[in-house]
Amino acid sequence: MTTAPSVLGRADGADRPTDLVAAARALQPLVRENSAAGEAAGQLTDPVVDALHDKGLFGMWVPAPLGGVELDPVSSLEVVQALTEADPSTGWVVMAASLATGTGGAYLGDAAVAEMFQGSRFPVVAGQGTRPGTAVRDGDGYRLSGSWSFASGIKHAQWIHTLGIVEETGEPLIFVLPVDKAELIDNWDVLGLRATGSIDYTIEDVYVPAAFTHSGPTETPVRGGPLFTLGIMHFALIGHSAWALGVSRRMLDELSGLVRSKAGRPGTMADSLAFQAAYGEAEARWHAARSFVCETWRGATETISSGATLSVDQKTLLRLALYNATWAAEAISVAVYRAGGTTALRAGVMQRYFRDMHAGTQHITSAPGVIEGCGRYLGGLAPAHDWLYMNLVPKAS
Known part of the structure; x- marks a missing residue:
């Protein structure tokens, strides 16, 4: 790895928060307030975009020599989940733009980075x-x-x-x-x-x-630390895993709030043993999915921090954890929508999160080929294979 020239540093970096998890959580009220307006406009609102810049969140994965944080994977999960709980579109845009911006900073040539990373804000790619x-x-x-x-x-x-x-x-x-x-x-x-x-x-x-x-598939950074040995695809896995967890967490919290608001009235779900059991099962499924994601990413972080590269076993489990989180979240969204009744049917948070969840399941990272590849490898049916993006392919000889 080489170090970027000093001219690529950012003069305003010292004023930007380094605790991006706290910054993301602090933005939740603003993001929630603007979510409906963003959906109507077909893009994030200016106040949200300005706040994301002010908090340095587009620099989550930007190399440190360029003023970025090089945020570790587990903390990155927290950032994207927090933003997604406030608004799925905001979480999605931040994970996508942070990936393209950060990997550009890590892998592009010095001339490109010198042109892109200047001014008072990180570029958005x-x-x-x-x-x-x-x-x-x-x-x-x-x-x-x-x-x-x-x-x-x-x-x-x-x-x-x-x-x-x-x-x-x-x-x-x-x-x-x-x-x-x-x-x-x-x-x-x-x-x-x-x-x-x-x-x-x-x-x-x-x-x-x-x-x-x-x-495209490089895992050799020009600048930045071990984080960038993950390569583009693994940044995407972090983002999409956290996004699914954020959507389903908010839907469960909305349903819980709805049920509590009607508790005490005759015949409400609060008194239904069937609902209580179903809600408990949904919570168990969410916590299990989150634990799987965090466990696999803690292991991956230890590996790259030691200077090693991810094993095929680790790459497989990271993809499996994402796939599991996505489809657990989808199942939770359906259960919440059904339990929410007419509240979920009408315009509002439940309806929007249900629609957003079903848009998110169409992404390539959760396509059938992913679980097929995971099953093939973990079942011992592809011993001489490795992952190229989301495809399990024979290792190059």
Whole structure:
């Protein structure tokens, strides 16, 4: 690893909170107050975005030489869960933008980072790294073209992070370029997560210097500490695990509050033994899912902090913990919606969280192939395999 030049440091870093867990929890009232307005607007509100910047939350995973915190995985889980409990779209945008911003800071060349990380705020980088575009070499860079979907948070971003395949070599690269180099397509008309503004975008034959690219699956940082040996995909696992836990936690708390508010009236759920048992089972499922996520990430943190790399067993369990948390949260959301009756049917927190949860389950990190790969590996049926993103593939010989 190399250290970034001193010019890449941030003059305002000393004024930014370093306890991002406390900062996220302190923002919960503001985020809650703005959640309905964000959904109506199809993007986070300006007060929320400004507060996220002021608290340095977009720098959660930015390398320390650039003024970031390099927040450890378990604390990162707490941050995303806290924001998601206040508003699922806010939690989603922060995890997505923090991933793209932080990994850009860790893996891009010095020239790119010098241009991006300046001013009084961290840059916001958004986009997506799944369905790739195409790139061709052009001197000391590439010409990139393609169309992409699900650019969460791009309405608040200055830079795009997007995947392309180099035609000459087949190499998958992440390209980072200014947002104004792309055509944004405002088509986010969806069931849930409306305030993420996860619109489509296209890029047509745009030149991207080599310094603004890095290998998609890299786990070798140019700057920053052991955190960045996780690689992009494992940052995504942290975020999506915490997001699922945050949605389901808030839904359980809303249901508990609703039931308590009606306690004492004849025939309410508060007196139903069947409801009490079902609620207890839901709480047990939530705590079990959270414990699995935290346990696997504590082990992963110990591994990378020691200078080692994650084993295939650990990578598998991290994916399994995410998958379990997502579908446990989905089951909890259904149980809460049913128990909530007409309160959950009408516009409000329960309805919105139910819709947001079912939007979140469509993400690639919780697709059927993930559990199939986990079962194949843990069952001893793929001994010479490793994970590439969310796919279990044969190890390179």
